[in-house]
Amino acid sequence: MSVGFGNWLDERIGWRKVWDAIFLRKIPKVNWLYTLGSATLFVALLQGITGILLTIYYVPTPDHAYDSVVFITTQVPGGWFIRGVHSWGASAMVLLSVLHMVRVIMYGAYKYPREVTWFTGVGLLLATMGFGFTGYLLPWDQKAYWATIVGTRIAGVAPFIGEPILRIMRGGEDLSAVTLARFFGTHVWVLPTILLLFLGFHMYLVIRLGISAVPGKEE
Amino acid sequence: MEEKEKNQLSRRNFLAIATGAIGAVIGVVMAVPAVAYVIGPALQRRTDENWVRLGSTSKVELGNPTLFKTIVENQTGWIVTEEEVSVYVVTEDGREYIALSNICTHLGCRVRWISDQGQYFCPCHNAAFDELGLVVTGPPPRPLDRYETKVEDDQLYILLGG
Numbered sequence: 121m122s123v124g125f126g127n128w129l130d131e132r133i134g135w136r137k138v139w140d141a142i143f144l145r146k147i148p149k150v151n152w153l154y155t156l157g158s159a160t161l162f163v164a165l166l167q168g169i170t171g172i173l174l175t176i177y178y179v180p181t182p183d184h185a186y187d188s189v190v191f192i193t194t195q196v197p198g199g200w201f202i203r204g205v206h207s208w209g210a211s212a213m214v215l216l217s218v219l220h221m222v223r224v225i226m227y228g229a230y231k232y233p234r235e236v237t238w239f240t241g242v243g244l245l246l247a248t249m250g251f252g253f254t255g256y257l258l259p260w261d262q263k264a265y266w267a268t269i270v271g272t273r274i275a276g277v278a279p280f281i282g283e284p285i286l287r288i289m290r291g292g293e294d295l296s297a298v299t300l301a302r303f304f305g306t307h308v309w310v311l312p313t314i315l316l317l318f319l320g321f322h323m324y325l326v327i328r329l330g331i332s333a334v335p336g337k338e339e
Numbered sequence: 340m341e342e343k344e345k346n347q348l349s350r351r352n353f354l355a356i357a358t359g360a361i362g363a364v365i366g367v368v369m370a371v372p373a374v375a376y377v378i379g380p381a382l383q384r385r386t387d388e389n390w391v392r393l394g395s396t397s398k399v400e401l402g403n404p405t406l407f408k409t410i411v412e413n414q415t416g417w418i419v420t421e422e423e424v425s426v427y428v429v430t431e432d433g434r435e436y437i438a439l440s441n442i443c444t445h446l447g448c449r450v451r452w453i454s455d456q457g458q459y460f461c462p463c464h465n466a467a468f469d470e471l472g473l474v475v476t477g478p479p480p481r482p483l484d485r486y487e488t489k490v491e492d493d494q495l496y497i498l499l500g501g
């Protein structure tokens with residue numbers, strides 16, 4: 121972008137202020153552990169892109185789900201790569217967000233005034249796990265089917281509310297077409313919406329409050 | 340002081356350029372498969388030109404068209420559909436075989452061989468074709484479609500999707 125055009129645009133939409141607030145904000149002297157959050161964000165972005173691409177061919181019904189996934193991995197050019205990135209990215213998301221969380225705990229970065237940042241972070245972690253759980257069923261193979269049988273049963277053993285929760289998750293007594301459809305809907309509509317809301321709030325707070333320094337030794 | 344300022348600036352520039360470069364590499368690594376992935380199936384030509392076996396040549400009587408039926412599989416995406424193809428096979432000398440589609444070239448009804456009259460008859464608009472598929476009467480604009488044929492080990496094959 122030429123400087124002239126940059127200025128023209130800045131005069132009208134004020135992008136420089138936003139850019140500076142995001143990328144040129146002051147930060148204390150930190151170490152590499154502070155990149156874990158950004159790394160998680162980067163993987164989340166990849167998940168979004170590859171996930172959208174997968175929906176171009178994937179069909180969430182019992183008679184087509186498995187075949188369409190096989191079609192993606194064996195017939196569509198680059199399909200194995202897109203699916204591979206999405207599948208490995210899912211594990212990377214969980215791993216990176218947990219590591220990020222551990223750093224925040226160890227450095228006490230969740231303390232005043234950043235408690236709400238922490239809460240939204242916990243929300244993000246839960247959303248991520250929801251993604252992992254619902255996404256795992258979608259290929260509709262044996263592994264996916266039984267993992268979801270077990271996963272929903274785990275929810276089912278909770279006292280009193282377990283049974284209704286299991287039924288709501290499965291959309292009935294058994295794992296069926298209804299389950300697959302609602303897991304898909306949750307995976308591509310509900311959770312992304314939740315994730316974006318929490319993420320927006322989380323990032324806003326990070327920028328507003330700044331990040332905490334590495335705790336000193338003398339304290 | 341001056342020196343230090345300069346170093347500071349070049350380090351900053353270096354990091355900016357490195358970040359941009361790595362970002363560009365990742366972008367290309369993702370974008371190329373993504374584009375191939377999206378447009379891939381659109382670029383696939385139908386290459387399902389294949390020889391389909393109809394049956395033994397001994398079933399074909401001299402001068403009397405014989406109907407063969409065969410199932411062909413059609414794959415679109417991950418869905419395989421089966422389609423029945425019916426073909427009349429004619430031979431005059433037992434060596435050269437002509438395979439005619441039984442689909443009327445007018446509006447696509449099925450024609451039927453009437454041996455008394457020595458003609459194919461289309462019930463939809465009363466068209467008639469002779470033994471070799473040429474139009475005798477009626478509205479069809481062209482003779483019955485032909486398939487390429489070949490004989491291997493007394494088995495008759497036709498070329499589909501050509």
Ligand code: FES
Pocket residue numbers: 443444445446447448461462463464465466477478479
């Ligand atoms: S369709 Fe055969 S004559 Fe019209």
